[in-house]
Amino acid sequence: xxxFTYTAxxxxxxxxxxxxxxxxxxxxxxxxxxxxxxxxxxxEGASAKKGKSSxxxxxxxxxxxxxxxxxxxxxxxxxxDLLASGMTLGNALNTLANRKTGRGSDKILEELRNEIIRxxxxxxxxxxxxRVFSGLYCSMIQAGEASGALDEVLRRLxxxxxxIQELKEKVGMALVYPFIVILMGAATLIFSMxxxxxxxxxxxxxxxxxxxxxxxxxxxxxxxxxxxxxLVLALLGVLSVLVxxxxxxDRGQLWWHGVLLxxxxxxxxxxxxxxxxxxxTFAVLLKNGxxxxxxxxxxERTVGNAVISRELHKARERxxxxxxxxxxxxxxxxxxxxxxxxxxxGEQTGDxxxxxxxxxxxxxxxxxxxxxxxTTALEPILIVGVALAVGFVAISILMAVFSLTEGMGV
Numbered sequence: 543x544x545x546f547t548y549t550a551x552x553x554x555x556x557x558x559x560x561x562x563x564x565x566x567x568x569x570x571x572x573x574x575x576x577x578x579x580x581x582x583x584x585x586e587g588a589s590a591k592k593g594k595s596s597x598x599x600x601x602x603x604x605x606x607x608x609x610x611x612x613x614x615x616x617x618x619x620x621x622x623d624l625l626a627s628g629m630t631l632g633n634a635l636n637t638l639a640n641r642k643t644g645r646g647s648d649k650i651l652e653e654l655r656n657e658i659i660r661x662x663x664x665x666x667x668x669x670x671x672x673r674v675f676s677g678l679y680c681s682m683i684q685a686g687e688a689s690g691a692l693d694e695v696l697r698r699l700x701x702x703x704x705x706i707q708e709l710k711e712k713v714g715m716a717l718v719y720p721f722i723v724i725l726m727g728a729a730t731l732i733f734s735m736x737x738x739x740x741x742x743x744x745x746x747x748x749x750x751x752x753x754x755x756x757x758x759x760x761x762x763x764x765x766x767x768x769x770x771x772x773l774v775l776a777l778l779g780v781l782s783v784l785v786x787x788x789x790x791x792d793r794g795q796l797w798w799h800g801v802l803l804x805x806x807x808x809x810x811x812x813x814x815x816x817x818x819x820x821x822x823t824f825a826v827l828l829k830n831g832x833x834x835x836x837x838x839x840x841x842e843r844t845v846g847n848a849v850i851s852r853e854l855h856k857a858r859e860r861x862x863x864x865x866x867x868x869x870x871x872x873x874x875x876x877x878x879x880x881x882x883x884x885x886x887x888g889e890q891t892g893d894x895x896x897x898x899x900x901x902x903x904x905x906x907x908x909x910x911x912x913x914x915x916x917t918t919a920l921e922p923i924l925i926v927g928v929a930l931a932v933g934f935v936a937i938s939i940l941m942a943v944f945s946l947t948e949g950m951g952v
Contacts, residue, residue, distance in 0.1 A: 548562060548570065550574055557582075575633070580659055609647045614679075619696075622700065624638075625692055625693035635651065635654055638651050639655045650671055653667070665684035678840050681827065681836065681837075682695050682826065682827065683695060683696075698826055698830065702822060712909065716917050727927070731928075731931050734932070735763060735764045736764070739760060739935065749946055751946055756937065757941055759938070760935060760938040796848045798848075799848040800849050802847075807916050807920060808916070814909040815846075815909050817878070818901075819844075821901035821902035822906075824841050825898035825899045834861070838861070838867065839858060850876065853871070854871075857871045857873075867889075868889055872886075881905075
């Protein structure tokens with residue numbers, strides 16, 4: 543038998559503490575629930591409680607409350623499974639909160655559990671963490687609470703975010719190989735300019751003969767890079783920070799996202815990903831009872847492209863009665879006609895979620911094709927670019943060697 547110190551809340555929401563003598567922690571939890579208490583923490587012995595509290599305080603100083611996308615997906619999946627098994631929301635959150643992972647998510651789960659115990663709804667509790675749970679997430683949870691199908695809504699949220707994550711991973715994987723090629727090419731070029739060219743320059747200077755123009759350009763570039771390379775690197779770092787900050791502004795983001803939608807090769811990947819995200823998110827919201835205007839407002843914030851977001855905002859302002867959105871979206875001439883036409887068909891048949899699902903599938907398939915086109919076309923372009931840069935170094939040196947050899951009569 544062991545002595546367990548517990549902290550729990552009564553059905554009225556009052557906090558209570560005490561000790562209980564049982565063989566193990568599982569039995570302690572069961573006994574507390576039979577007493578009508580909702581356990582907050584159950585630890586063995588008073589010393590354990592003291593040590594745990596001290597450790598928890600130290601942990602919170604170094605680990606802020608945060609959950610990444612993967613953690614949110616795991617939390618949503620587990621909560622859906624627990625609710626589907628018949629467990630109440632308070633007990634399900636208590637079960638998840640008692641699993642100490644040593645991460646910043648522990649604090650969030652504890653706060654969610656405590657808010658539910660105080661009588662708040664899950665959607666209200668989630669809105670206290672806007673950086674973790676998006677407006678889309680909270681609105682769908684609210685719709686699930688109203689319909690009494692919270693576990694089903696959670697399952698749909700998992701499916702939705704898994705698709706969004708898959709889209710991001712497809713685009714990210716498409717950029718891995720080009721990034722490696724550029725990195726290796728730049729490293730080879732810098733090594734040649736800093737270490738190999740200066741050695742040939744010493745030989746050329748000793749011979750004292752005139753060098754071809756490409757060789758002089760190469761030596762001049764190598765000298766500049768050797769002397770001011772660190773300064774150039776620092777300036778590039780500062781410039782990248784300034785550009786990043788400028789792009790984060792509303793005007794800069796609007797300009798940059800517009801460039802991405804017009805850039806050759808890139809525009810197909812970006813546009814199809816944005817359209818698929820728009821249609822999939824819109825469909826999920828409408829399926830769960832969110833009104834058209836409210837859904838459009840949520841999609842506007844989560845679509846992931848400032849140009850499309852601005853167009854959705856304009857369309858939402860034009861749609862005051864919520865009867866039709868395809869017309870205002872088509873009038874903006876930003877979204878493709880195929881998308882707005884399919885959306886109009888969904889409005890005519892009264893089944894917009896199905897139409898949006900078809901749109902999402904179409905553009906997800908198009909994204910796959912565009913990613914393949916992007917990687918297939920970009921690989922030879924980068925290889926040729928790197929080959930030209932490295933080849934210029936080699937040819938410039940060889941031209942100097944041949945010129946000096948001819949001058950020496952060899």
